[in-house]
Amino acid sequence: MLVLANPHAGRGRAGAAARVGLHRLTELSCDVRLVAGGDGTAHACLPVLAGSGTALGLLPAGSGNDLGLALGLPLAAPAATDVIATGGVRLLDLGTAGDRLWATVACIALA
Numbered sequence: 634m635l636v637l638a639n640p641h642a643g644r645g646r647a648g649a650a651a652r653v654g655l656h657r658l659t660e661l662s663c664d665v666r667l668v669a670g671g672d673g674t675a676h677a678c679l680p681v682l683a684g685s686g687t688a689l690g691l692l693p694a695g696s697g698n699d700l701g702l703a704l705g706l707p708l709a710a711p712a713a714t715d716v717i718a719t720g721g722v723r724l725l726d727l728g729t730a731g732d733r734l735w736a737t738v739a740c741i742a743l744a
Contacts, residue, residue, distance in 0.1 A: 642670035642695040664688065665717070669710075671695015672737065679734040683727055690717040699737045 668678055669692040682689050692713050693701030704723070707713050727734045 638669040638674075638694075642674055665690045667692065667717070669694045672697055672699050675700050676735060679727060679736060683734055688722045692717075703737050 664686070665688045666678065666682060667690040668674055671693070672695055674695065675689065675691055678689055691701055691704070691706060692710050693706055693708050694710070698706075698708060701708065701713070704725075706716055725736060727736055729735075
């Protein structure tokens, strides 16, 4: 299992969430990339994981956590790892804007 943590997400909460994930998710039945961070961290993984058959295990540790909340994930790392370990895999529809993938919110700026 590969674990990615954004050290800047959620004012440093991602590092602690990743340590909890490593401790609690030592054996999973599928290929998972565990990501501890917020929406930016999760969205950065989408181009690599989309269509690959590899699951994204999300430990919400950012300041907004829109994707985690939309998926019904608990915000506490121990509870989120329980969901990842026992919740099964769900397919997620992704949107595209140009060559960028997004999962929850797409924004544009108009001048």
